[in-house]
Structure formats: structure tokens, C-alpha cells
Amino acid sequence: MHFTRKTISESSGLIIKEQRQIRKERLLASPALIIGFTGFMLILLAAVLIPIFSSVDPNAMTVAERLKAPGGKYLLGTDEFGRDIFIRLMYGARVSLWVGGCVAVFSCLLGTIIGIYASYFKILDQILMRICDGLIAIPGILLAIALIAGLGASSWNVVIALTVVYTPSVARTVRASAMVIREQPYVEAAKVQGFGTLRILWKLILPGVVSPLIVQASFIFAQAIISEASLSFLGAGVPAPAASWGNMLQASKLVFSKAPWTMLCPGIAVILCVLSLNLFGDGLRDYLDPRVKGGAKK
Amino acid sequence: MEECLLEVKGLKKTYPLHGSGGRFFGKKEQMYAVDGITFEIKKGETYGLVGESGCGKSTTGRAIVGLDKPDAGSIFYQGKDLCKLSEKEFRPLRKELQMVFQNTLSALNPRQRIGSILEEILIVHGEKNASARKERALKVLQQVGLSEEHYFRYPHELSGGQVQRLGIAGALLIEPKLIVCDEPVSALDVSIQAQILNMLVEIQKTSGISLLFISHDIGVIRFISDRIGVMYLGTLVEEADAESLFENPLHPYTKALLASAPDPYIVRGKRNILRGEQPVRTGEMKGCAFCGRCPYAEEICKEKTPEMRGVQKGHRVACHLVGEK
Numbered sequence: 001m002h003f004t005r006k007t008i009s010e011s012s013g014l015i016i017k018e019q020r021q022i023r024k025e026r027l028l029a030s031p032a033l034i035i036g037f038t039g040f041m042l043i044l045l046a047a048v049l050i051p052i053f054s055s056v057d058p059n060a061m062t063v064a065e066r067l068k069a070p071g072g073k074y075l076l077g078t079d080e081f082g083r084d085i086f087i088r089l090m091y092g093a094r095v096s097l098w099v100g101g102c103v104a105v106f107s108c109l110l111g112t113i114i115g116i117y118a119s120y121f122k123i124l125d126q127i128l129m130r131i132c133d134g135l136i137a138i139p140g141i142l143l144a145i146a147l148i149a150g151l152g153a154s155s156w157n158v159v160i161a162l163t164v165v166y167t168p169s170v171a172r173t174v175r176a177s178a179m180v181i182r183e184q185p186y187v188e189a190a191k192v193q194g195f196g197t198l199r200i201l202w203k204l205i206l207p208g209v210v211s212p213l214i215v216q217a218s219f220i221f222a223q224a225i226i227s228e229a230s231l232s233f234l235g236a237g238v239p240a241p242a243a244s245w246g247n248m249l250q251a252s253k254l255v256f257s258k259a260p261w262t263m264l265c266p267g268i269a270v271i272l273c274v275l276s277l278n279l280f281g282d283g284l285r286d287y288l289d290p291r292v293k294g295g296a297k298k
Numbered sequence: 299m300e301e302c303l304l305e306v307k308g309l310k311k312t313y314p315l316h317g318s319g320g321r322f323f324g325k326k327e328q329m330y331a332v333d334g335i336t337f338e339i340k341k342g343e344t345y346g347l348v349g350e351s352g353c354g355k356s357t358t359g360r361a362i363v364g365l366d367k368p369d370a371g372s373i374f375y376q377g378k379d380l381c382k383l384s385e386k387e388f389r390p391l392r393k394e395l396q397m398v399f400q401n402t403l404s405a406l407n408p409r410q411r412i413g414s415i416l417e418e419i420l421i422v423h424g425e426k427n428a429s430a431r432k433e434r435a436l437k438v439l440q441q442v443g444l445s446e447e448h449y450f451r452y453p454h455e456l457s458g459g460q461v462q463r464l465g466i467a468g469a470l471l472i473e474p475k476l477i478v479c480d481e482p483v484s485a486l487d488v489s490i491q492a493q494i495l496n497m498l499v500e501i502q503k504t505s506g507i508s509l510l511f512i513s514h515d516i517g518v519i520r521f522i523s524d525r526i527g528v529m530y531l532g533t534l535v536e537e538a539d540a541e542s543l544f545e546n547p548l549h550p551y552t553k554a555l556l557a558s559a560p561d562p563y564i565v566r567g568k569r570n571i572l573r574g575e576q577p578v579r580t581g582e583m584k585g586c587a588f589c590g591r592c593p594y595a596e597e598i599c600k601e602k603t604p605e606m607r608g609v610q611k612g613h614r615v616a617c618h619l620v621g622e623k
């Protein structure tokens with residue numbers, strides 16, 4: 001029997017359609033992914049769009065309007081300098097998302113490279129992992145504060161400091177899952193088939209670590225947002241007049257018994273953002289693994 | 299047929315074994331997985347390696363394809379000793395020595411479509427033309443009885459028999475000279491086993507590939523092999539043509555192995571069931587590997603390790619008592 005190209009493309013169309021259908025069903029079967037993604041996208045959109053379309057200056061002080069309760073002219077009230085909390089939240093979201101995103105991307109890139117090479121080359125493993133152990137041994141926030149003390153407080157330096165803090169844990173995660181995959185029969189089979197080391201590393205092992213990596217990335221994104229807020233709260237983050245969730249929390253601590261919304265608003269913003277990121281990461285992990293059967297409810 | 303393709307000489311492989319104290323405090327011992335086996339595989343033949351679990355069959359197979367570095371001995375292929383080659387020097391030979399794994403599903407990348415798994419192998423071996431790759435992959439799929447629709451499937455979407463066919467396809471793809479089949483059918487049910495075995499025989503007839511067929515199933519080995527080596531505890535105890543081995547088994551272990559087969563065509567007359575279990579070998583062995591379980595063991599068996607010696611043409615056996623009776 002001879003197969004012509006047409007039948008191949010026809011059957012391929014059918015199979016790929018079928019697989020797409022399954023994928024769609026699995027996507028819909030995972031509410032965590034959808035809720036997390038929607039929540040994160042809403043925050044992201046609000047952070048990007050609202051400052052563009054609003055003419056309110058987040059740092060404009062109106063002393064007469066200080067500590068106004070939510071409602072009326074100010075959606076979420078004002079703080080002790082009479083600044084609009086809603087607008088400041090949106091500007092703060094920009095800072096948080098930018099820092100979180102940069103830290104997640106940079107630490108995952110670095111951590112993946114370190115982790116994958118460490119998993120495959122024994123000597124490199126010893127050196128790299130001891131360095132990582134050393135970094136992990138220091139409490140993350142302390143390390144970040146020390147780094148920022150050295151580098152000076154600015155949002156870029158917060159990104160650098162937090163990347164240094166989170167890279168070792170990514171490297172460890174990647175190394176651990178890469179070592180599991182390295183022992184898989186399909187890697188052995190690839191060796192028999194004559195695959196080179198680089199091809200094994202990047203084409204067989206890397207795709208295998210992507211799903212734990214993505215979970216880790218979303219987790220780090222969320223953690224970095226909390227850490228950035230903590231650093232700002234401690235005064236080691238983004239310098240003060242700029243709006244950031246941490247700065248807002250810090251400013252509120254003097255007035256929150258009188259005006260609880262000054263603390264609740266940025267606090268809830270952090271919680272929502274972190275929650276939707278974690279939901280998104282969890283859902284994505286299940287979705288990305290082709291062996292996890294979705295929509296098991298029949 | 300008579301030309302020798304691969305020669306294994308005095309192959310030894312040990313694994314470290316840790317006693318009850320664990321890695322740090324346990325008594326360190328060596329487990330002898332393979333202890334000095336010697337055989338050769340001729341061009342175009344199927345050499346069956348049979349023995350119970352843990353006798354070193356798979357270790358031998360893995361050493362031949364270069365997955366395990368043996369401790370001693372050599373494997374000659376085209377005049378080169380594979381054991382002495384570095385990873386880089388070995389790579390061009392990979393194309394000619396392929397392997398089919400027992401659990402093929404886990405030997406396939408679960409994240410790639412079957413088509414791209416197969417084409418990746420061709421890319422590694424320097425096929426640059428994409429349409430030629432696709433054609434070759436489809437041809438091999440057809441050769442092992444899969445259809446072009448499987449080209450777009452993921453490995454976990456196939457049935458057990460189809461996966462095994464795919465494993466064979468992966469090995470055939472680059473036209474090797476020798477395929478090591480490590481228990482390729484033991485995970486399948488009997489009717490599928492027969493299909494796969496028939497397919498292997500068919501492929502071998504048309505392409506002249508040599509097979510090293512490793513199995514614990516004496517019936518399967520009998521069906522597929524031209525020559526058979528019987529292994530016990532890391533040593534080769536008997537080697538003969540399939541026919542003469544089954545007609546006239548000489549070594550007591552071979553006799554017991556044949557008697558244990560659940561197959562009325564192999565077992566004739568009274569069953570001679572072997573008692574006890576295969577021990578784990580640590581340290582140098584004195585005497586015959588089988589003497590602890592051998593019903594005919596004599597003093598000499600405990601004292602001297604029997605050498606492999608030819609008793610008839612192409613029939614070798616390692617037993618002191620054969621030929622004396």
C-alpha cells in the first residue's frame with residue numbers, strides 16, 4: 001500500500017483536530033487555570049490602562065482631602081497626604097508586576113541554565129550546587145536587604161537582588177527534575193540512537209523540566225511581589241514617593257486605626273495578585289503535562 | 299552467514315552492593331552481574347540469550363550498545379574494541395548498534411509526536427532533507443505494521459503492541475547492523491507476542507540484520523533464535539544451535555530451564571523442577587556457578603570452575619560432568 005501526501009495531510013488534519021479538541025476540553029476542565037489567568041490579566045490590564053487614561057497624578061497631595069473614606073469622589077479613599085489610593089494602587093501594580101515579572105524571567109533563565117548543566121556534569125554540579133547552598137542558607141529577605149544596601153535602592157536593584165535570592169531555588173528544582181529525566185529510559189534510548197550531549201540536554205531534558213519550571217516561575221512571580229512589598233515596607237525597596245504596594249502599606253501603619261482602607265486596599269491587592277498567579281501556575285502545570293487526563297468527570 | 303559481526307570476549311561487569319549499614323557504614327561488596335562471558339554473533343543471525351532474571355542478560359546487551367561500561371573484557375566490532383572507545387569515538391558506531399527496550403513506552407519521549415521522534419533520530423544522523431526524513435519515517439512505520447495516522451500521535455496514545463512496533467521502528471530507522479532486543483515481547487500478551495516475533499523474523503529475512511535477542515522465555519527464544527546462549531549467574535553455561543540445544547541439552551541448568559517451560563512441545567516426559575533460588579554473586583567464585591542447585595554436583599564442581607568447551611560442532615558447554623557420563 002502506498003500513501004499519497006493527500007491522505008497523510010487529511011488524516012493529520014483529523015488527528016490534530018481531535019487533539020486540539022481534547023486540549024480544549026482539558027483547558028475548560030481546569031477552573032484554576034481560567035480563574036487565575038483571568039484574575040492576573042485583569043490586574044495587568046488595569047495596571048497598564050488605568051494610569052494611561054487617568055489624568056490624576058498618583059503623587060499629587062491634596063491636604064484638605066486627607067484620609068477620606070472610600071466612595072464618593074475617591075473610589076478607594078485617600079491616604080494621609082490626600083493622595084488617591086485607587087490611582088496609587090494602579091501605579092503600585094505596575095511596579096509590583098514589573099519587578100515580579102523581571103525576577104521570575106531572569107531567575108528562571110539563570111536557574112534553568114545552572115540546573116540543567118549541573119544535572120549533567122558532575123564536577124560542575126559540585127561547584128554550582130555548593131554556591132547555591134550558600135545562597136539558600138542566608139534568609140532571602142536579609143540577603144536582598146544586604147544586596148540593596150550595597151547597590152542602592154532602586155527598582156532595578158530590587159530586581160537584581162531578588163533574582164539572586166530566587167535563582168538558587170530554581171536551579172535546585174530544575175536540577176532535581178532534570179536528574180529524574182536523565183535517568184529515564186528515553187534519554188538512554190536517545191544515547192543509543194547517537195544523540196549528542198547538547199541535544200539531549202536541550203531537546204529531551206529541557207522540555208521535561210518546563211512544567212515544574214512554570215509552576216516555579218509563577219510561584220516566584222508571586223513571591224517576588226510579596227518580597228518587593230516587604231522590601232518597600234522596610235524602606236529598602238522602591239524609593240518612597242513612588243507608589244508601590246509596600247510603600248503604601250508602610251505609610252498606612254501610622255493611620256490604619258483611623259483609616260483601615262489605607263492598609264486593606266494594598267493588602268488585598270497583594271493577596272489577589274499572588275492568589276491568581278498561584279492558581280494560574282497550578283492550572284498550567286496540569287494542562288501542560290500531556291499525560292494528565294483532563295475532564296475526568298464523566 | 300558465517301562471517302562474524304560482533305565478538306564478546308571475557309566480558310565482566312560488577313555493581314557495587316551496600317550491606318545493611320547503607321552507603322556509608324555497610325560492608326562494601328561487588329555484585330558480579332556478568333562474569334567473563336564469551337560469545338560471538340554472526341552476520342544475519344539471531345542469537346538468543348536466555349536465562350532467569352538477574353543472570354546478567356540485560357547487562358550484556360547494555361554493554362554491547364555502550365550504555366554500561368564493562369569492568370573487563372572486550373567487545374570487538376569491526377576490529378574495534380567497543381569497551382575502549384570514548385563517547386565521541388563510539389558515536390559513529392551508534393548508527394549500527396541499536397537497541398529495543400523492554401518497556402518501550404518509557405523509552406520514547408512523551409512530549410513529542412511519533413513522527414518527530416523518528417525524524418529527530420534521522421536529524422541526529424545527518425539527514426538534512428525534511429521531506430526525505432518524513433518519507434523514511436513513514437516507510438519504517440509501514441514496515442513495522444503501523445500506519446501513517448500514527449505519525450501524528452503521541453506515544454501514550456498507542457496500545458502496548460503498537461508501542462513495541464514503534465520501538466522496533468526506531469531501531470530500524472537508521473538501518474543498523476545489529477539490534478539488541480532486550481525482552482522486547484515479555485510485556486505483551488501471547489497473541490501480540492506472536493505478531494511482533496513474526497514481524498521481527500520477516501524484517502530480518504529481508505534486511506539481513508543481526509539480532510541479539512534477550513529473553514527469559516524459552517519458548518520465544520526457541521521460535522526466533524538461530525543460536526542460543528544459556529546464561530546462569532553471570533556466566534554462559536551452554537551455547538548451541540537452537541535445534542541441537544532443544545534436542546540435546548547437555549548442561550543440567552539448560553535441562554532444568556527447558557523442563558520449566560510451560561510448553562508441551564518443549565517439555566517431554568517428566569518435569570525436572572529446579573529447587574532453590576539463584577543466589578547473588580559477590581566476590582570471586584570458586585567452582586561451578588550452578589553447583590549449589592545442581593542435582594548432579596560432585597566434588598570437582600565445588601573445586602574447579604568449569605571452562606567452556608566444545609563437545610560437538612557449534613555446541614559448547616561449561617560443565618565438568620558432560621562427556622564423562
